[in-house]
Amino acid sequence: MFLEDITLTFIAPCIADPEKIRLIAEVSTDISGVMPYLNAVMKNATYNRKGPSFTFMKEFRLVNLYPGKITMAKALNTTDAWQVLNWIKDMINDVYEKRDSIVPNYELRSKPTALQIYGWLPRKNCKECGEVTCLSFAVKLLLGEKSLGGCRLLFTPEYAEQRKTMLEIVAALGYETVEGLDSKTGYRTQ
Numbered sequence: 001m002f003l004e005d006i007t008l009t010f011i012a013p014c015i016a017d018p019e020k021i022r023l024i025a026e027v028s029t030d031i032s033g034v035m036p037y038l039n040a041v042m043k044n045a046t047y048n049r050k051g052p053s054f055t056f057m058k059e060f061r062l063v064n065l066y067p068g069k070i071t072m073a074k075a076l077n078t079t080d081a082w083q084v085l086n087w088i089k090d091m092i093n094d095v096y097e098k099r100d101s102i103v104p105n106y107e108l109r110s111k112p113t114a115l116q117i118y119g120w121l122p123r124k125n126c127k128e129c130g131e132v133t134c135l136s137f138a139v140k141l142l143l144g145e146k147s148l149g150g151c152r153l154l155f156t157p158e159y160a161e162q163r164k165t166m167l168e169i170v171a172a173l174g175y176e177t178v179e180g181l182d183s184k185t186g187y188r189t190q
Contacts, residue, residue, distance in 0.1 A: 001093055002093050003027055003092045003093055005028040006026070006028070006085050007028075008078075009069075011023045014073050021076075022074070030068060031065060034092055037099050038054055038092070039107075040104055044144070046108065047105070058088075059144065060143070065088070114139040115138075117141060117142055121138060121154065122162065124153060128150075128153070129146065129151050148166055
């Protein structure tokens, strides 16, 4: 096993959401060598080779991996934090074990901004997605809190080009695609 232990060393209320916690955990092994492999398999992450650091969202939690530690923000509580830390440990060990079949990726990926995503949406502020504006939908889409299928207008023939672009972006970010949706109406087919 590559990474054997993770030790929780610091817990405090989250600055962004005081109802949640932030934490620092030490790892038993320098994990910087596995980061390019993680970068190859995780599409919704940012790898900084110079740091080195590896940042990604695990649902609503912000996770940063460093050579000797892990930081996390917005964990629900310590139980939730341990579940995510164990998931991270398993993921790192799995990727390390399969590294011979993975081409490492050293590039720094940049996510589109909420304004760029907004530009590819219909921009009608119809509120069918549950948000007040298309910009707020774009922000939540970028954070992984909404799925593209929530924008029903995007799945009408009029927005076919924007839909194609958005499907590519969502797939590149590693977020849920919109399988099971009718390509014309945007409604679930199942």
